[in-house]
Amino acid sequence: MANLRGKMKKLQTALVKRGMIIKINQRQFYSEDQNRMITSYSVLTPVECFCQGKGEWKTKEYEILKTCSMVDVIFCLLDIYKAVSG
Numbered sequence: 001m002a003n004l005r006g007k008m009k010k011l012q013t014a015l016v017k018r019g020m021i022i023k024i025n026q027r028q029f030y031s032e033d034q035n036r037m038i039t040s041y042s043v044l045t046p047v048e049c050f051c052q053g054k055g056e057w058k059t060k061e062y063e064i065l066k067t068c069s070m071v072d073v074i075f076c077l078l079d080i081y082k083a084v085s086g
Helices: 002-017 070-085
Strands: 023-031 036-051 056-067
Touching: 002 070, 036 070, 056 070
Parallel strands: none
Antiparallel strands: 023 036, 036 056
């Protein structure tokens, strides 16, 4: 698990160096079915959106992925890295 967390951090750092700000939020919840705590991950990036009501630009968080699999997060980060490196 620590090895996967390290890979996640390295990819996140590499993306920041490429100018792509990616946030990884973690949230825990209890699963009655599995009788254990489960961690869910959200991969987010800030985007500029025009707010019609206020007539101004705002920065909002765009959710790229939501999953309970750290491996899925790593593959998502890898895909983003390939896209911005290409």
